[in-house]
Amino acid sequence: MEWFGRAHINFTTSPKSLGLKGKDGKETDLLEICRATVPPCQLNPLLFNGHAQTMWTATKSHGPPLHYRRKIFEADHAEFNGSFAVDFAVTDPALRDKADDTLPPRTAYFTDDELSALGSDDDRPMLVILHGLSGGSHEVYLRYAIAPLIDSGKWEACVVNSRGCANSKITTGLLYNARATWDVRQTIKWLSKTYPNRPLFGLGFSLGACILTNYLGEEGTTTPLKAAVVVANPWALHISSKMLQSSFIGHNIYQRALGNSMKALSSRHKDELDKYTNIDTAHLLSLTYLYEFDRAYQCPTWGYPTEEAYYRDASSSDALLAVRVPLLAINAEDDPIASRLALPYAEAAVNPYTVLCTTSLGGHLGWFEVGGGRWHAKPVCNFLNRMAFEVDLDSINDNNAHRERAYGNPKHGTNFDPTRRKMHVKLNK
Template sequence: MDWFGRASINFTTSPKSLGLKEKDGQETDLLKVCQAAVPPCQLNPLLFNGHAQTMWTAAKAHGPPLHYKRKIFEADHAEFNGSFAVDFAVTGPSLKEEADETLPPRTAYFTEDELSTLGSDDDKPMLVVLHGLSGGSHEVYLRYAIAPLIDSGKWEACVVTSRGCANSKITTGLLYNARATWDVRQTIKWLTKTYPNRPLFGLGFSLGACILTNYLGEEGSATPLKAAVVVANPWALHISSKMLQSSFIGHHIYQRVLGNSMRALSSRHKEELDKYTNIDTDHLLGLKYLYEFDRAYQCPTWGYPTEEAYYRDASSSDSLLAVRIPLLALNAEDDPIVSHLALPYAEASTNPYTVLCTTSLGGHLGWFEIGGGRWHGKPVCNFLNHMAFEVDLNSINDNGHGEQTYGNPKHGTSYDPIRRKMHVKLNR
């Protein structure tokens, strides 16, 4: 029972959690690491439920100040061409004067000279971050999570900006969706080449958590990332969407707020959408709710027959089955945007590489503590610091799971979590 803002915490993982070895030789496992990384969750008792926690995120809190330099990438994917932005966390005394008024606060473009000198042989861990729907590197929830890592001087970090977000420009008619993994994949490849000795880690929030989980499922053990954290992942988009539409507050507040954010994003890029697509932008900009936007934009742009088909395809709960690096997932059970019915308890209990940590309170990207702090930053930093500096990442013991496959060999069936379809071998 919750009392005075004290949330209960639960962990879900495989009966045989992923075996790990500390650098001092001590044997441990992923569950033990996660349990040690997650502190007690004492939240502000005045924000007594998920709605209060979620709505308080609209307060104009300043949060920890971070400065960024932006690099523009040209996409290397033939079909998903165009440009996208990546913001790199930077430190230095003159950054305040360098801020660009056309970009989010405390952000400027790299100069040509700075771009020419990017790269190093150092072995500092590097964090690749994905923000939430229509957000960016400036978001308060993101800065609360990564500021302690940057301020420690031991980490580097960059934020992959979803196309069109955070004052970035699009050069085609493509924005992004929850299966849009190609930009983070290209960024990770570039980081691997540019900083060959840096171990890479991942962190995603909300829709960015969905994208990151889908990327990890697609890559499996081939990803260069060593470990990752996903926070407030919506997991089963079709379930969350239906739950939102089924209540007054979900439909007329949350769906509308999310829809307004995408309408504003589309408005900023109306010229490009008119130039490169056949979408009726006047109709698009008159819509109110997120599911209406997804029907009017995501479906014709990506070829989905319905928004429900998009939600099912873009959901990441099945991708969780294919993750093959240590992954900590944080969700609040009272999150009104991510329904508790969408949380992947069964999938997490199947995969030893994943631990699902749920708190009974917290809302959607809330977790507000007394005094205004954000609890979620503590387990994020604790877990990443432990994995980067305490664990021997070359000694992972999968407890015999290996590249786990699903299906029934007796009947010639196999299941691919990424394709989300059962396959039957045909006798010819």
């Protein structure tokens, strides 16, 4: 039993965790690093359960101020064309004195001169961040997590905004879904080319955590990312959705709130949806719950027969099996949106590249401490700093047991590919 907000912390990983070596030559492993970088979880005792923690996120909290410059990318995928926005954190006073009223607070577009000056051969670590459903670079939970890294002066960071989010414009009828890995893939490829000496790291929240995990599974050993953290991943979307629909609070508060956020997003892009799709936008904008939105938009857009088929196909619990970079996954067991019943304990227990860290308290992207701080920022920053500055990133040693996707029974010629999906997507690697 938790006492005055003190949450229990558990770690799940393979019996033989991924072998690593410090830059000082000392042998270690991924589990040891995670245990050392995840601090005790002491939360505000007045927010005593997952509902209280989650609902408190709706209060007006300014959070750490971060400034961004926005770059618009034209998608390089033939089938999923269109544009998307990436916001780069900036600390240069010359770049922080502007803001565009059409964008989120403290955000402005790069000027043409600034865009032409992008790129360097420095070796500062670069963090690629994915936000939650209908969010963006302005989200408070995101800024709490990355502000210490940016303020330290040792990190660079950018946020890949899902199409249409954070006041970005769409130029086709495509928004995004939980399988929408192509924009983050393109961004990472661009960063690798533009900053060839920077080690790249990933960080995802909620739906963005699902997208990032799917990306990591699809890429396997070929991703340029050196390590990643995913926070409050819903993992098995069909389970989390059913759990929300099965309770009064889940259905009438969370499903309604999530549905309203997607309805508002669709309303902002109604002209494009009317122009480029056959979606009945009048019907779409009359809906109330998230699963109704997914049925009315995601299914016809991506060809799924039902929202349940979409949820099963877009879930990232199987993709976790194919991750081949050090990954710390953080979830609260009392999260009412990313249900405890969806947590991939079994998958984490067979992949030495992953550690699933669960706290008994915290809600969905809550983890509020006394005084308003957010606990999740501490393990995120600690882990990333440890991996970037203290671990020899070329020292991975798992005896090659999991280098390739090797699930199945060779004796009978069977094979299981964790990233094989029913929605066939050419990756454009």
